[in-house]
Amino acid sequence: MPKKSKIFILDTNVILHDHKCIYNFENNDVILPIVVLEELDKFKKGNDQINYQAREFVRDLNKISGEKLFKEGVPLGPKQGKLFVATGKPFTQTMQDSFFEKSPDHRILAIALFIKEEFKTRIVTLVSKDINLRMKAKSLGLNSEDYETDKVKNIEVLEKGVRIYDEFDAKTIDDLYNSEGVAKEDFPIKDMPANQYFVLRNANKSVLAHYDPFRSLIVRVEKHSSFGIEPRNAEQTFSLDALTNQDIKLVSLTGKAGTGKTLLALAAALQQNKSFKQILLARPIVPLANRDLGFLPGDVNDKIGPYMQPLFDNLSVIKGSHGQKSRENILIEEMQRDGHLIITPLAYIRGRSLSDVYFIVDEAQNLTPHEVKTIITRAGEGTKIIFTGDIEQIDSPYLDKTSNGLAYLTEKMKGQDIFAHVNLVKGERSYLAELASDLL
Template sequence: MPRKKVSDRKIYVLDTNILLHEPFAFLSFKEHDVVVPMTVLEELDHIKDSKKDVSRDARISIRAMEDALHDATPEQIIEGVTLEGLGSGQAAPTGRLSIYADYNMSKANSVFTSNENDNRIINAALYLQSHKAPRQVVLVTKDINMRLKAKGAGMVNVEDYRTDQLISDIKYLSRGYHEFPGRFWDKIKSVESRSEGRDTIHTVERSVLPEAYINEYFIDEEREFAGMVEGMDDKHLDILDLGFERMMSRNAWGITPKNIGQAMALHALLDPHIDLVILTGPAGSGKTLLALAAALEMVIEDKLYDKIIVTRSTPEIAESIGFLPGTEEEKMMPWLAAITDSLEALHKHDVNSHSSMNYIMEKANIQFKSINFMRGRSIQNSFVLLDECQNLTASQLKTIITRCGQGTKIVCSGNLAQIDSNYLSPLTSGLTYLVEKFKDFSGSATISLDGVVRSRLAEYAEQVL
């Protein structure tokens, strides 16, 4: 491909939050040039030594830029150093990376006169916009308020960083199941059925649902059919007949599903062939209770796993569990109250619920662990409950999931409407990445739970607040 003319190549000015969210983001702009203002480097330097969860990402980004610029002279860094050879494939960068010394800008060249970091970055972008014409200059930031300020100050092109987004809108996130209008069998023109032990498998044409993926559940509006995609090829789908009534009558540790979403979730949780179960949905939809009930059933009754490991992101976004007294497990107890609440709910009818809980926690070998100490571990033959995943990045989730060894099942649950991180959105949450990246993995299943079953008060609050 011929190299584009200089005037056709855009100049992207990156905000700090872009490099914190994706440390190698400066390599994602193909043939276009990338400018990093000096203020951004100052912010990265301040953050890399902090105790924030993004400090590691700041260090990675600084090292990556140093690797790209280490042989360049000061003049070359100002003018721009080629990024060719730092990537592979069609998306490999061919543009240039430069550092812009925005501290040297005079007040005459500045729209904002206050010394705030965001204002200096916007001033730098505005200066480049006026002095690099006719080349298009684009300010890239994940900060909505900064985008508004930049546009108000005269910045023509302001964008969010979308290279990291697998879907354009959260409404397109896979739900883990497909609901057919009317009756399922009215949509089927031809079918071949066979029995494998106690299971019945229907082979239908792929045209029934061309975009189906492995372990996707099928239900119909009439609530007469329930099945799951067990296999597929270019022309056919193999659907395991689960039976609507049979799914609704499943039981785990005294818990039966209250709706079809919970029934599908319970089926995936109790299936030993599924190593990863992803549960999304609003607060009160039963994610934690179902996962814990299935864990107790499979550890104590079925003896498929040796222990239950429970962890979650803490309010500091998995960075610190503070100076609470006690052992690691005692420190984690305040953050894992949802698990103990669910244990109480499962044993509320026992004569002595407190004694029952203590007995079950010892019998099931329930361990409460901090997410900080997952790196470097190898978790064998365990049932892992990872709660509040919406606050984790894709790299944090990768760290945890890659710790899972032989015979381990992991359940990742979260509510994308309750993200606490300043650096994540529903589109860039690690939970969203997990759902989309594992869609076609035969060892995983995703269920989006609808409806709040905690109480009518909680259900009404979810709808109107």
């Protein structure tokens, strides 16, 4: 083993987050505690993304398995280190004094401590997405860190979905009102990613604008309603523009609760119902306290009902903006009855090929980067995908504001001509909701 290379010991949750993780440690060696394989065995069955990750990892491991895994290690590829499986190790006296239970986490720590003592000339690091386990490791003098591979490097990219310029050139503002647009080369601002939205203003006037990468023009964005829902601020106006722009196939909407992300996406979808074969509105199910749905009473519909209710609430708001027997409400009921409008848990549509679909994924901050990639790669011709969420309200215990799929998507896709991002900042649900969001 090269003296300067490091040793990384992986926790189970890293593999459940990214089944290709063992290939992301460059020329350093990777060790899998035997207890990790034991835990993965419990996750192989099921339809959730973590079950898929477990199965894929076990399949990959089977291809490179052998006796060398336990002694000499198996090379992971050119310019990469080796993969080892470490069997169980006894608890040190310090561990026995600190932890009374021989849980999987503590067994991993015992192996990590053993490896550290065996290879004193090398840096040994435990990699886990579990903050508690990382803290326990540090209490024992072990290096520990989060899995960093797919973390967002520049979180500010989410806040730049809209740029605001004060004291802006009056002539350019007039040109945006009096023409089809201003050519990119004639625009005062040179740093413009595709589909960037602007608020341009001075003491006398202001304009909402958008950079159209297909025409290389900065164009004025006009306020318009969708299916009876009126935008109440600039960010909502920009959101509806992106949601109804046929050239934009992928949209991410971020913002705190009450800013209207899901409502606007659903209203825009209904407005364009004739342009798509189906409208899908889905969200991941993240049970509270990490408890499985099985503990809830009733059949499958009873179990998922509470998780889907916020989506039905948004639909009710749209229905409420029209008369009870209005043409719009009759259309919504027909679409639901005919399967043209479907509200469902995200897990129920995994594996489908989505063609000519307007697909809204709510609470996308609870998805991993791999899950987001999996969803987007299912898109067929004519499909538009919308991801909405609040990166400050993450329910998954192993994700944070820099490692969730919504932030990852926005950073990686920024500047692509078919992608647009808007960060909504003003709550419009009520003054009470806005106050609570800001102060509590």
